[in-house]
Amino acid sequence: MRKEWLLLKPDDEAVNRLVEFMGIDQFLARLLVTRGIDNEVEAMKFLNPDKTVLHDSFLLRDMPLAVRTIIETRERKESIVIFGDYDVDGVTSTALLYLAMKRMGFDVSYYIPLRLEEGYGLSKDAIKDLRDQGHSLLITVDCGVTSFDEITYAKEIGFNVVVTDHHEVKDVLPPADAIINPKRPD
CATH class of the missing domain: 3.90.1640.30 (inorganic pyrophosphatase (n-terminal core))
Structure with a gap:
């Protein structure tokens, strides 16, 4: 059985915004955007988690x-x-x-x-x-x-x-x- 990879193409504008605003590497920004984390607020929450948002x-x-x-x-x-x-x-x-x-x-x-x-x-x-x-x-x-x-x-x-x-x-x-x-x- 042959499997094919589906490569997601993140929005370059969102990637560039995260790189500029957060000072993170473009690779990390691409990963975040690919996961649906495409704005600075959500990226900050994801990269700096707070214990209060974790499940019990x-x-x-x-x-x-x-x-x-x-x-x-x-x-x-x-x-x-x-x-x-x-x-x-x-x-x-x-x-x-x-x-x-x-x-x-x-x-x-x-x-x-x-x-x-x-x-x-x-x-x-x-x-x-x-x-x-x-x-x-x-x-x-x-x-x-x-x-x-x-x-x-x-x-x-x-x-x-x-x-x-x-x-x-x-x-x-x-x-x-x-x-x-x-x-x-x-």
């Missing part, structure tokens, strides 16, 4: 449960491992969560599979190795919402599991302790 993350299903699971793991002085995907959003998510949790004093490490050797997503071999290393909580980032067999296995060998993912969900969710995904129908 606790509106996501299972967020309170996930937070409680993570805090209880720290209170028991147990180790957490973040299992990230090897693509850009997986590596970025892994790094952000790892650094934030380290800063907050968690005993945390991370694992990113080797794409050519381990493939995409969770694997039973990696899960077993991580459990053997003494981790008790597995947090997935950018994967896990369709990993029914792997999460079932993780639970069987004693892991608590928190899934954070943004991929499409199936009819049945894996048996994780908490699943945070904005695409959950519930």
Whole structure:
């Protein structure tokens, strides 16, 4: 199946206005205009976000449960491992969560599979190795919402599991302790 790229052509006047008014690079201005951010006010809001415009993350299903699971793991002085995907959003998510949790004093490490050797997503071999290393909580980032067999296995060998993912969900969710995904129908 062949796919074709549809290249959007931003309005050059809007791009030039953003470059002149904001002193930003033309490439960034083109990206903003292509995303529909074509005036100075909206560009300033986008590039300098205010916490008051963010959504409440606790509106996501299972967020309170996930937070409680993570805090209880720290209170028991147990180790957490973040299992990230090897693509850009997986590596970025892994790094952000790892650094934030380290800063907050968690005993945390991370694992990113080797794409050519381990493939995409969770694997039973990696899960077993991580459990053997003494981790008790597995947090997935950018994967896990369709990993029914792997999460079932993780639970069987004693892991608590928190899934954070943004991929499409199936009819049945894996048996994780908490699943945070904005695409959950519930």
